[in-house]
Amino acid sequence: MTCDFCGNEFTEDKYQGVIHHVSHCENPYCVDMCDECRDLVLAITPEKKYGRPIYETNANYADEKIIIDAFCLGFNMHAVKTPHLHPYDYEVYEAGSGELNALVEVKRRNVPLGAYKEIFLSKQKVDRITKEAFDRGVPFLFVVQFDDAITYCKVFDPVAGFVKYEEKTGGRTDRDDPKDIEFVYAIPRAKFIKF
Numbered sequence: 001m002t003c004d005f006c007g008n009e010f011t012e013d014k015y016q017g018v019i020h021h022v023s024h025c026e027n028p029y030c031v032d033m034c035d036e037c038r039d040l041v042l043a044i045t046p047e048k049k050y051g052r053p054i055y056e057t058n059a060n061y062a063d064e065k066i067i068i069d070a071f072c073l074g075f076n077m078h079a080v081k082t083p084h085l086h087p088y089d090y091e092v093y094e095a096g097s098g099e100l101n102a103l104v105e106v107k108r109r110n111v112p113l114g115a116y117k118e119i120f121l122s123k124q125k126v127d128r129i130t131k132e133a134f135d136r137g138v139p140f141l142f143v144v145q146f147d148d149a150i151t152y153c154k155v156f157d158p159v160a161g162f163v164k165y166e167e168k169t170g171g172r173t174d175r176d177d178p179k180d181i182e183f184v185y186a187i188p189r190a191k192f193i194k195f
Contacts, residue, residue: 054085055175064089064106067145071152074195077101087128088140102139103129105155113146113194118186120170121155126185130156144192151192 068079068090079090090104105125109115121142133140133156140156156162165185172180 060108063108063145067106067108067143067150068092068104070145070150071104071143071195075101079104087125087132092141100136100138102141103133103136104141104143105129107142107144109144109146111147113149113151113189113192115146117189118166119144119153119189119192120168120184120186122171123167123183123185126155126165130162134158142187149194151194153187153191153193155187 065081071077072079072092072095075092076095077092078095079092081090082088088103089106092101092104093099094101105121107121109119119142126140129140137158139154139158141152142155143150143152145151154160165187168184168186169181170184170186171182
């Protein structure tokens with residue numbers, strides 16, 4: 001079979017259940033990512049598949065990897081990347097036992113830590129990740145690199161229970177995409193711990 005957009009041949013990995021391009025593909029419409037090799041794989045346009053453009057880039061993934069690697073090094077854990085467009089970015093495991101420690105969302109904010117009193121995160125995303133963290137009995141961590149610090153916040157802890165954050169309307173306004181504006185949780189900056 002061939003990809004409708006780039007014409008490259010692709011094949012399905014029966015073990016992983018992932019459709020791979022036979023060779024690396026540079027076509028921007030082939031956006032789904034293979035968990036193992038991160039090569040671009042067959043996809044229909046993001047607008048048709050998800051109802052809106054996908055803004056994540058390979059540079060975003062590279063930033064996330066640097067951030068999560070620093071976090072894991074500081075806490076003797078290792079991270080496993082979740083599939084493309086999964087609600088959260090990584091699962092982190094205890095380095096020795098291999099026990100699941102947390103579900104992690106990673107962001108890079110291009111401002112100093114003190115720039116805002118609150119850090120916004122999509123309400124829909126938080127609610128979905130919190131439910132899964134609750135079901136699996138692990139914390140949900142929000143790891144953020146600012147210009148001057150790498151921090152984390154325990155958004156949900158199965159021991160401490162649910163934390164209620166203030167709901168607001170927020171989001172990006174620099175892409176002229178009305179779907180960027182949504183309900184968010186405003187997490188107080190004071191909840192973020194430097195490491």
